Amino acid sequence: MYIFPVFKDYYLLNVFSIAVIYAVYAASWDFLSGFTGKENFGHAAFIAIGGYMIGFISSVYPIKPFLSIPLAAVVSAIFGILIGLPTLKLKGPYFALATLAVATIFEKLSISLSDLTGGEEGIYGIEFLTQGQISSFYFVLTFAVLAILIMYILGKSNFGLILKSLRSDEDAARALGIKINFYKISAFAVSSMFAGIAGSIVAHFYGYIGPDIVYPLSLNSIIMAVVGGIGGIVPAALGGFFLTFISEMLSEFGDWNQLLYTVVLILSTLFLPSGIFNYLGAKIRTIGSKAGEK
């Protein structure tokens, strides 16, 4: 019985699952960087923490997802706080460089500590997420929807409003007595936690973790979130989903894939600088309110 009859083959189902996880990568990037304006250029490090930790554990003990998800959540949230503490006072390009450096160190370590990490080859033999492709897809989908929903609700809440005030002016917030360090650290923890969980789920999904599926994500998370639209979680998530989907679909074009992808990026940033889905959302709202006036 096919609950999801759209997917005639597993290829599409696979693409769908990955696109959904990439949506979480983009959304979790947005939660820290889109909201507080601290542009994280090393999001891959947060993803790596979750993914590689599960890889390490798996090489000695076949850990199952129901254990690794809470573990990845706790460890990557703590990691986010530890990275946040020394870097949160840095502004603009200095913060970006510091996070970039963290991810670069991670990447170098993953290659050079090959006894532990498997180097370029990565770590194989991680327990699969579930027994079947379809159930794995549902697992991933449920996680992604929950993660995006939680971040969306947090973003809409008073907590999210304070994060947005920091993006605009930290001094103005401090003058009112807002404890800006607490909020920045919390944003770090939440962002890192969801990136880490997503990383651990990817490891279980592929049964594998390696540099090729982690380190390009520093840049890609930014691109996906910015093209989708920052500061609202859902537009960034949709950006992640569709760009991943498009990129996979375009892989048929072989070498042209990268070119087409880049063209999409350039066009969207030129014509829709606030993000494709932020733009569409605003359009829908104005049409809705016009309809309401009638």
Add this chain to the structure above:
Amino acid sequence: MALLDINNLYKKFGGLVATNNITFSVEKGERVGILGPNGAGKTTIFNQVSGFIKPDGGEIIFNGENIIGKSPEFIAKKGIVRTFQIVKPFKGMNVYDNLKVATLSPKMKEEIKNETERKKWIEYIIDICELKNVAYTMTDLLPQGYLKKLEVAKSLAIKPKVVLLDEPFAGLTHSEIEPISKVIIKANEVSGTSIVLIEHRLKEFMQLVERVIAIDYGEKIAEGTPEEIVKNKKVIESYLGKGGEEIVNS
């Protein structure tokens, strides 16, 4: 003992002494003005009292507690709030949400019990600050006059004991100044909030304050009522020029 006692406040930037042993106090419910030419050190006094710049020496006693060197967050929680000479609205959100951020500060978290109370308080501030017609406008779209009002409104939204207003009238027309001036007086008279005002718009300044501290080159050169200050020789030399009296009496 006054509500706020500033004793020998000293700050040096490299070779420049920005505040040279400045001493003055602010009583509860008082409206004090700080007067002085550009670069005299007025904003630097505010920066130190509000915790944004650490003084090199002196005391800042607020409610009997020495708050010198404390963080801006700590000082705001105690009840001293400052505005900025160059307005700092929260961009990417509307006026209502700007004020909401203020109500989410630790000071107001203690006073506001639930979201209904929060809404009421924000609406009250919007009302007295005459921001109603722009309450749901993004601050990115607001003209300077409204941004100046919002700057004052945000500071009043945390129910401060002392507000430090840094040139709230700069760049505004007379008709734009009047409502802001009214709000300041209202906060002062209704809630007993002490006001410390820096302003170059002399006419409005002198009408608003009860006592003036005159500053030049980082030093206090005079203190007194507006009437006394405009007759003070040192103040005339450094700042007012001739015709100071006309300004006050006009």
